[in-house]
Amino acid sequence: MKLPELISVLSLILFITIISQPKAALGAELAPSPPKQAYVTLLYGDDYLLGVRVLGKSIRDTGTTKDMVALVSDGVSDYAKKLLKADGWIVETTSLLANPNQVRAPRYWGIYTKLKIFNMTNYNKVVYLDGDTILVKSIEEVFKCGKFCANLKHSERMNAGVLVVEPSKAVFNDMMSKVDTLPSYTGGDQGFLTSYYSDFPNALLFDPNIPEEALKSRPAREMERLPIIYNADAGLSFISNKWKVDKSEFRVIHYTIGPFKPWDWWTSWLIEPVDVWQNIRERLDESLPGTAGGKNPNDELRVQFLFVLPFFALLLCFYRSFRENGDLLCRTSLCNQIRHLYHILMSCVTVAYASVSSSTTTNPNSQVSAQTMVPACLGAISVFVCFMSAVVSLGISISIVPRQVMPWTGLVLTYEWTFTIFFLLFGSFLHLIYQWGKATAQSGPVASRTDSFDSESRKGYQRRASSCDIVTWYYGLGMAVLAVAVPSVPCIFGITALLWRLVLMVVGGLILASFMTYASDRLAARSFLKGLEHRNTTRSRAACFLC
Numbered sequence: 001m002k003l004p005e006l007i008s009v010l011s012l013i014l015f016i017t018i019i020s021q022p023k024a025a026l027g028a029e030l031a032p033s034p035p036k037q038a039y040v041t042l043l044y045g046d047d048y049l050l051g052v053r054v055l056g057k058s059i060r061d062t063g064t065t066k067d068m069v070a071l072v073s074d075g076v077s078d079y080a081k082k083l084l085k086a087d088g089w090i091v092e093t094t095s096l097l098a099n100p101n102q103v104r105a106p107r108y109w110g111i112y113t114k115l116k117i118f119n120m121t122n123y124n125k126v127v128y129l130d131g132d133t134i135l136v137k138s139i140e141e142v143f144k145c146g147k148f149c150a151n152l153k154h155s156e157r158m159n160a161g162v163l164v165v166e167p168s169k170a171v172f173n174d175m176m177s178k179v180d181t182l183p184s185y186t187g188g189d190q191g192f193l194t195s196y197y198s199d200f201p202n203a204l205l206f207d208p209n210i211p212e213e214a215l216k217s218r219p220a221r222e223m224e225r226l227p228i229i230y231n232a233d234a235g236l237s238f239i240s241n242k243w244k245v246d247k248s249e250f251r252v253i254h255y256t257i258g259p260f261k262p263w264d265w266w267t268s269w270l271i272e273p274v275d276v277w278q279n280i281r282e283r284l285d286e287s288l289p290g291t292a293g294g295k296n297p298n299d300e301l302r303v304q305f306l307f308v309l310p311f312f313a314l315l316l317c318f319y320r321s322f323r324e325n326g327d328l329l330c331r332t333s334l335c336n337q338i339r340h341l342y343h344i345l346m347s348c349v350t351v352a353y354a355s356v357s358s359s360t361t362t363n364p365n366s367q368v369s370a371q372t373m374v375p376a377c378l379g380a381i382s383v384f385v386c387f388m389s390a391v392v393s394l395g396i397s398i399s400i401v402p403r404q405v406m407p408w409t410g411l412v413l414t415y416e417w418t419f420t421i422f423f424l425l426f427g428s429f430l431h432l433i434y435q436w437g438k439a440t441a442q443s444g445p446v447a448s449r450t451d452s453f454d455s456e457s458r459k460g461y462q463r464r465a466s467s468c469d470i471v472t473w474y475y476g477l478g479m480a481v482l483a484v485a486v487p488s489v490p491c492i493f494g495i496t497a498l499l500w501r502l503v504l505m506v507v508g509g510l511i512l513a514s515f516m517t518y519a520s521d522r523l524a525a526r527s528f529l530k531g532l533e534h535r536n537t538t539r540s541r542a543a544c545f546l547c
C-alpha cells in the first residue's frame, strides 16, 4: 500500500521539478540582476604583471566571489593577458587615454587611462586597486562607500592608489570634457582627480561598520574619505619605521616607493612589510607552466645560466693556469701553499713576540731596495682601479640579474657576479702591474740592483714567492668577507629602523673602503715587485693571479 503512494509522490515531485526548471531560469533572467561589483586594476606594461598576479591572489584569499577585472592597455603582451586570465582575472583590453599635460614623467604617458573605471557602467560599484597594492584582509564592506572614495595623504592630497567608484556615463563624459582644462599637480590622474573633486578634503570619513538600513535611509554620498587602513603606505613606514595605526588593522598595503617595489629582489632586504607580499607571491598557483610561486619561465633559464657561467669561467681559468704551470708544479705549489699557510699562522703567533726591527735586519738589502723600486704613483692608481672595479662589477651584476627573481636568488647571483667581475677586472690590473714590473727590471739600471738582491736571497725568495700568493688570497678573502658582512650586519642584529641601518651601513662601508684601499695598495706593490723578481724566469706564475 505504501509503495505505490511513495512512487506517486516521487513522480509528482519529479514532475514539479521538471516543470518548474525552465520557469526558474526564465524568472532569473527577468528579475533585476543583483548589483554587480568588481575589483579592478590597471596594467600598462608587463613590469607590473607579477604585482597584479599577487594582488589577484590576495583578493581571492579573502574569499570574495566578486569579479576581478584587469584593464590592460596596448603595451601588455599576449602572454601576460593569458596568464592573468588563467589566474582568474577578467581581462579587458582598453586603449590608452592620452595624458594632456606637457610637463610629465615618461611613465605617466597613459596614466589618465585610470579614469576609464568611471566608464565601467556594467558594474554599479568598483573598487580600484593599484598593481602595487595587496589585500591583507577582506574589504567587502568598502563597496558600501559613496560614489567616489579615496584616501587623503599628507594633509590635503588625495592618493588614487585605492578608489571606490560608482561608474557613471555622465561623470565620465564630464571628466573627458574637462581633461584638457583642469590642472593636475602630479601631471597624472591623481592630480586631475584632486582638481575634479576639489571639495574632497572636506568629505566625511567613511564608516566601515555602517548598517545596511542606515545606508538605505539616506542618499548615497557624493564623496567619502577612506580610512588609512585601506591604503597603508609602505613607503611611509620605511622612512619613519612606524605605521600610524595598529598593524593588525590593515586591510590594504600600498608599496609606493619607486625603486623599491616588492617584486624587485633587493626590496625584501630593505623594507620590512615586503614579507607579507612575498608570502603571497610564494603561494601563487601554477596557472601556466612554470609560473608557480611567481616565477617567470623566461627568467628561470637566464638565472640558471647566470648561476653556472662564473663557475665555468673559473674552471677555465684554473685549467689555463694548470696547463701553464704543469701538473706536478701546480700540485706541489698547492701543497706548498697549504704548508705555508701553516707557517704563516705559526709565524703570526711568534711575530707578536718578535720586534719589527729584527725582521727587517734579517734581510735589509732586499727590503730597502724593493720598497724604493715601487713607483710612487702606483698606490693611487691601484686604489682608483680597485674602487672603479668594485663599482663597475656591482653595476653590471645588478643590471644582468633579473629584477623579479626571489630575494635569495637575486642576492646570491649578484654577489657571485660582482665577485667574478671584480676578480677578473682587478686581477687583470694586477697582471698588468706585474708586466710593468718585469719591463722596468729589464730596462735601466734597476736591473743591476736587483741582481744582487736576487743572488743574495735566492733561497728565501722561493719561499716568499709562494707565500706571496697566499697573502694575495688573504686580501681577496678579506674583501669578500667584509663585502658580505657589511650589508648583513643590520639583519643579524635585527635592526629595522632606517636611520640605524643607514648608520651601520655607512660605518661598515667605511671599514670596507679602508680595507680595500689598504689591500689594493699592498697587492699592486706586491705584483710590481714580483714582476721585478721574475724578469728572468720564463715561467709565468702571474697567470695564477687571475685564478
Ligand SMILES: *[C@@H]1O[C@H](CO)[C@@H](O)[C@H](O)[C@H]1NC(C)=O
Pocket (backbone or CB within 6 Å): 116, 119, 121
Ligand atoms: C565607454 O564605454 C562604452 C561602453 O559602455 C564604450 O563604447 C566607450 O568607447 C567607452 N569610452 C571610452 C572613452 O573608452
